[in-house]
Amino acid sequence: MIKKFLGLFLVSLTASAQIPQSILTEINTIDSNRIKAHVAYLADDKLLGRKAGAPGYKMAADYIVEQYKKMGLQPAGEKGGYLQEVYLRNSKIKPETASLKLILPSGEQKSLTWGVDFVFTPHPEKTTVDFNAPLVFVGAGFDTPQINFDDYRNVNVKGKIVVVLRKIPENVPANVKLHLGYPATAQTFAAKHGAIGVLVCNYTTSPILFRSSATNYSLNGINASVSKSGERVSSAAALGGKIQVAGGLSVQALQQLMQAEGIALDALWLKLERGEYVSQPLKSKISGHYESTFTNMLSYNVIGKIEGSDSKLKKEYVIHSAHLDHLGTGKPVNGDSIYNGAHDNASGVACALEMARTYANLKEKPKRSLLFLMVTAEEMGLLGSGYFTAFPTVPKRQIVADINTDMPTLLAPLESIASLGAEHSSLLKVVEEAAKAVNLQVEPDPDPSEGRFVRSDQYNFVKVGIPALHIKYGYAKANPALNLAEKVKSWRDANYHKVSDNLNDSFVWSAGRKYVQVNFLISYLIAQNPVRPSWNKGDFFEVTQ
Missing domain, CATH: 3.40.630.10 (Zn peptidases)
Structure with missing residues (x-):
């Protein structure tokens, strides 16, 4: 039968x-x-x-x-075995250590508030970070000329911190949208051009959601795989390496920054909506400090070969x-x-x-x-x-x-x-x-x-x-x-x-x-x-x- x-x-x-x-x-x-x-x-x-x-x-x-x-199956892992050791790290921000100061074109120094004006992504490699750098506005922050987004064209961001106004293009497939939406993608574009930091403002994020992201970074943190010596290997949230600081600015904080620069944020957003090129250097500078804590663990990939x-x-x-x-x-x-x-x-x-x-x-x-x-x-x-x-x-x-x-x-x-x-x-x-x-x-x-x-x-x-x-x-x-x-x-x-x-x-x-x-x-x-x-x-x- x-x-x-x-x-x-x-x-x-x-x-x-x-x-x-x-x-x-x-x-x-x-x-x-x-x-x-x-x-x-x-x-x-x-x-x-x-x-x-x-x-x-x-x-x-x-x-x-x-x-x-x-x-x-033949072993295809490390050391003649089936296993590959994978080093995992959870990083959490210490919010009480986080500070951010704007140095405006007038010379005025403005201290911002954690969870209200700014958030930092925990660093995947360093427990302590200090930074001080000029700012450059890079529009939506994309280096993708193949879909007509070339925001790093004609601006010098080397050694600077870029400010991004998040705008995902509508006329591309969902796979491309999601790829562009990962924080590490924006940070990769910035690092490629020599920037040392990325601060992103989502124009549609409410103050409640913004504050919840700050809470999440302190309570849950971010995950990464790291090398044996502690360098970031993989993470959708943080690039590490050349990027000393990554995080977000609230709408109100970006409005204050742009107002000091003589730029109307609402008008800038409308230009971005129309697909216009809006990248430009800013006169303001920024400085800050934050600390992260790590929890490390060891896991394994398992690999066999035919x-x-x-x-x-x-x-x-x-x-x-x-x-x-x-x-x-x-x-x-x-x-x-x-x-x-x-x-x-x-x-x-x-x-x-x-x-x-x-x-x-x-x-x-x-x-x-x-x-x-x-x-x-x-x-x-x-x-x-x-x-x-x-x-x-x-x-x-x-x-x-x-x-x-x-x-x-x-x-x-x-x-x-x-x-x-x-x-x-x-x-x-x-x-x-x-x-x-x-x-x-x-x-x-x-x-x-x-x-x-x-x-x-x-x-x-x-x-x-x-x-x-x-x-x-x-x-x-x-x-x-x-x-x-x-x-x-x-x-x-x-x-x-x-x-x-x-x-x-x-x-x-x-x-x-x-x-x-x-x-x-x-x-x-x-x-x-x-x-x-x-x-x-x-x-x-x-x-x-």
Whole structure:
């Protein structure tokens, strides 16, 4: 009975010149029971929510190492092992130490108030910072001429602190908007031109929200991965390095500054709205001081390798990434305090493990090598993947693509996929070929306003120039009565980042099997093709490299 059913299923798959029948036969060994078993372990209460740096996370990492060994994956971490040490840091501001003084063109010195007029982002590297520098206004603060924002043109900001009036362009995709909205992006633009600080004013932020940001920096702080010697490696909130001070000015503080400069802020905002160039040096200077406290912790990326079969191409790598961490424990909700993260992202890790097992069982390996990279601290701000792309355990130039697996959300039969980010590169054609082989539709991102391409670990590969994608459910269904979009929204509202995300009957395990099959075929096609994936010519993410 089982053999008869398997044979019928094999007929439903489509071989091609790029995907031989032997590969389609192999992917039919993919077993949803193994996927479920991995989720059951990783989402068990004994792992206490797999928080990066905590003992429960180390248990999860040890489990991955054990699975890699059983499958026969080669170690690809540090020191001949499977692990890569990742140094994490939480920085908090000491608000009682924070001071900021404006030296206006008239010579008047004006002291500003923490949480009312200004906030500072905790520094990821230094416990004490003093600064004193001239100011330059740089409009929206973008160095992106490819979308007609060139705010650093014709101004000298070297050794100065830039003032930014936050204005995200409306006529660009959500992925680009979110990328431009990260504080570290604005700081990167400033540092590139030699600035030592960035102070941002959001014209639409209320005084209440502004004060709450100050409270957040002192109570919760910011997270970063750091090098062994303490330099900032990855953080969406702070660049560190040349940037001595980063933070915000309130609308009222910027109004006072511009008034002293003889500039009407409202008129300036209207010009910015119209896309006019408004950057200019200011006559005022600024000085200040602040202190930060650090909490350091150690966590791990877990990396295994399937070596390729081609004598030349095996030195290049296709990566399957998935984040292993979740949120740990919190205040009890109906007696449950453990954020098990069954969907987010035990299911993604489980699917990646089943892909690894399938590769390990191939008699003839693909031409390129495969890395299976389970990263830490995604929930803290994509820190584990940022650490890996800064300190890869294989030569960075030899990494040809990343395929990320983050919360597949296995809530219904899988009939359609959305390949987040593939449209930016030649990977889209690869996805279409793989999906066709397993009878899946490919559709555009059904939630384009969410900017999901730059919200998970593939983003760090994109930032260093490596084409990447993230496969999510599409919402197209053979049965229109099943509104998958609404089902996913209802599940997220009730369970995303909540203690209720545990192993229960919400999972459709057959969808996990299909999800593994299509992701496997995507990486197989990349690994077999002697031509590396490439960015689309002129694409925003190609130009930003």
